[in-house]
Amino acid sequence: MTDPPRTLRGLLVLPGGVTPGEVTFGRRIEGVTPDAAPSGEHLILPGFIDTHVHGGAGGDTMDGAGGVRTLARFHARHGTTTLLPTTITNRWENVLAALAGVREVMEAGGVGGGADVIGAHLEGPFISPGRLGAQPPNAVDPTPDLVAEVLETGVVRAVTLAPELSGATEAGMAFAQAGVRVGIGHTRADAETVTAFLNALSEMGAHTCATHLFNAMGGIEGRTPGPPGALLADPHAFIEVILDGIHVHRTGFLLARAAAPGRVLLITDAMRAAGLGDGESELGGQPVTVLDGKATLADGTIAGSLLTLATALRNAVRAGIPLPEVSAMLSETPARSLGLSDRGRLKPGLRADLTVLDADLNVIQVYVAGAPVLEDHP
Numbered sequence: 612m613t614d615p616p617r618t619l620r621g622l623l624v625l626p627g628g629v630t631p632g633e634v635t636f637g638r639r640i641e642g643v644t645p646d647a648a649p650s651g652e653h654l655i656l657p658g659f660i661d662t663h664v665h666g667g668a669g670g671d672t673m674d675g676a677g678g679v680r681t682l683a684r685f686h687a688r689h690g691t692t693t694l695l696p697t698t699i700t701n702r703w704e705n706v707l708a709a710l711a712g713v714r715e716v717m718e719a720g721g722v723g724g725g726a727d728v729i730g731a732h733l734e735g736p737f738i739s740p741g742r743l744g745a746q747p748p749n750a751v752d753p754t755p756d757l758v759a760e761v762l763e764t765g766v767v768r769a770v771t772l773a774p775e776l777s778g779a780t781e782a783g784m785a786f787a788q789a790g791v792r793v794g795i796g797h798t799r800a801d802a803e804t805v806t807a808f809l810n811a812l813s814e815m816g817a818h819t820c821a822t823h824l825f826n827a828m829g830g831i832e833g834r835t836p837g838p839p840g841a842l843l844a845d846p847h848a849f850i851e852v853i854l855d856g857i858h859v860h861r862t863g864f865l866l867a868r869a870a871a872p873g874r875v876l877l878i879t880d881a882m883r884a885a886g887l888g889d890g891e892s893e894l895g896g897q898p899v900t901v902l903d904g905k906a907t908l909a910d911g912t913i914a915g916s917l918l919t920l921a922t923a924l925r926n927a928v929r930a931g932i933p934l935p936e937v938s939a940m941l942s943e944t945p946a947r948s949l950g951l952s953d954r955g956r957l958k959p960g961l962r963a964d965l966t967v968l969d970a971d972l973n974v975i976q977v978y979v980a981g982a983p984v985l986e987d988h989p
């Protein structure tokens with residue numbers, strides 16, 4: 612038995628602008644009809660896609676299936692309809708156990724009331740021991756055996772690599788061949804090394820990406836443009852940005868947007884502590900203190916974020932970006948970065964992943980494949 616289709620009226624956030632109209636949907640979007648009738652103030656957007664999220668509401672990808680379910684439900688309540696639970700650099704068996712947890716959730720048919728889990732982002736351990744950021748010191752080189760072992764799990768959809776590591780180019784190619792988005796991050800490479808790495812992957816049609824631009828890769832200087840310069844200058848690389856007001860300066864974000872139109876996607880990089888308020892928490896086995904909305908390790912290093920994508924949306928609008936463009940940074944662009952063609956826009960035939968906001972840009976309802984996540988129906 613299938614439920615009758617639902618119809619939502621509101622302001623449709625489409626690539627060309629915001630217009631009154633309605634969306635009809637079951638599990639898939641059946642109709643998107645702009646019209647001139649009064650629509651109220653609710654904004655209807657394609658659901659958000661987070662390609663880099665470690666945790667939330669006390670759950671973490673490294674906990675296994677239970678942690679993945681907790682974070683998928685938490686972020687769904689904040690507008691995210693698809694996500695990649697993200698691992699952290701750790702002992703190898705812990706990384707494999709986390710990937711097995713993601714697989715367990717996917718094989719069980721997903722997370723009721725949660726975002727769609729379509730695979731994992733493997734962030735580390737194939738990163739530079741000299742650019743760990745907040746990751747524990749378990750970085751290793753991406754040997755063919757290790758790469759084959761994680762690919763065998765069948766769940767890796769995105770990976771972060773430091774291109775200067777021994778074997779990184781071969782590893783990047785093996786991941787790309789398996790349809791995995793190859794991210795560059797946690798790196799000390801110079802711009803030349805990054806550009807050569809990107810060119811080798813582009814030649815084979817790979818999807819490439821900056822892993823949280825500017826974080827754990829240094830900055831841009833005219834004579835030493837570094838990884839951020841090489842990634843922004845590349846015509847194909849997608850660009851992850853943590854827009855929480857802490858990880859990246861607003862001008863850094865505007866620079867990325869100007870240099871890489873249509874390539875910037877917003878991520879949370881959220882950790883277990885997201886949604887829990889100030890207090891003590893944990894990241895990759897290390898103690899974390901959350902104070903005034905900022906998470907740090909004992910030595911003061913900025914840890915993951917406490918962000919949700921709904922907050923990232925409000926921050927981008929506050930930075931002066933038009934809502935349709937912000938919507939693309941949250942949905943269409945991350946979908947393209949992963950090669951997903953079944954979601955990311957308000958378009959008939961695509962999955963009915965929808966996020967409904969009020970006029971103040973607060974989330975009031977979320978639909979994952981047509982199923983409402985929040986109890987209060989708008």
Ligand SMILES: [Zn+2]
Binds near residue numbers: 663665697915
């Ligand atoms: Zn991360």
